[in-house]
Ligand SMILES: Nc1ncnc2c1ncn2[C@@H]1O[C@H](COP(=O)(O)OP(=O)(O)O)[C@@H](O)[C@H]1O
């Protein structure tokens with residue numbers, strides 16, 4: 110069975126791509142799936158520290174692309190899950206150290222062994238982004254409910270369409286229900302209406318993310334934090350399950366939203 | 377194009393609409409900027425359009441090519457192609473006669 114290659118992208122930096130990749134990957138592994146995380150942010154490697162695996166790196170993605178090592182050798186096994194691996198980005202090289210073709214080959218090789226390959230994309234729309242999407246068969250777009258992030262997400266949607274990556278799914282990150290209630294933050298409906306794509310999940314602003322990331326632990330494993338719950342819900346939707354949105358997430362028309370939720374899985 | 381509309385006038389007189397939430401402002405601004413972003417018309421395409429407009433209109437009217445302006449304008453929630461085309465005279469004889 111061939112695995113799914115999903116790129117996590119956004120356009121704008123700092124909106125939560127790396128956090129999302131780490132948590133969805135760990136969440137899928139917790140359900141017993143074989144998962145490879147691929148850090149495509151060459152030069153600004155981060156997924157390793159978010160996963161708490163920074164001390165184990167020997168080879169990286171550029172070594173694989175250049176044939177300095179085999180793919181197997183570069184894959185770092187996670188501390189927590191037997192079937193979760195990370196292919197780290199190179200830190201001292203730039204975006205042009207890997208070509209889209211090499212990226213595609215790496216994805217196709219991983220596909221043979223893993224159920225999911227999640228690619229953490231760099232910010233921007235240039236070579237790094239093009240590399241990150243080259244081997245993917247679907248995309249998750251992360252945005253926050255802010256004008257600049259949504260605008261960049263819209264641009265990314267256009268570029269994905271041009272690259273024939275159809276039907277991307279949206280994660281709305283850092284939603285603050287208190288601000289939504291006061292009318293000082295766009296709500297789920299507002300963002301969906303503007304971007305006109307389907308939603309796969311909403312992650313609230315949650316300081317637990319910072320606390321867990323400080324320790325190199327994905328918050329998805331924490332049963333008590335709202336963000337952990339939100340990520341577990343998204344994981345189940347990826348697996349094709351229908352999971353309603355969490356109740357604290359303020360929305361003007363909850364029912365219409367529920368209908369818009371779609372899983373990537375189950376095809 | 378840039379004339380003061382009633383809404384602007386009212387908000388100038390009464391100050392900012394107290395009912396206008398900051399998220400509504402955000403949404404409105406996004407909508408405008410995206411309409412523009414999505415119609416990716418490059419300056420080069422606009423120049424080609426200008427030349428073809430001149431060629432097309434010149435079949436019927438004698439126009440002042442130097443004074444011709446073609447621009448994209450954003451208004452409420454759409455992008456408009458606004459062309460200002462100074463006409464010297466119509467080409468057909470009876471129109472010329474009417475003109476003086
Ligand atoms: N839902 C959230 N609540 C609180 N902090 C968050 C949330 N999502 C992301 N962050 C924080 O925002 C910062 C940027 O996130 P990151 O995943 O590195 O973004 P990107 O990879 O898109 O640049 C990090 O410090 C992260 O801990």
Ligand SMILES: [Mg+2]
Pocket residue numbers: 126127128150155230
């Ligand atoms: Mg990142």
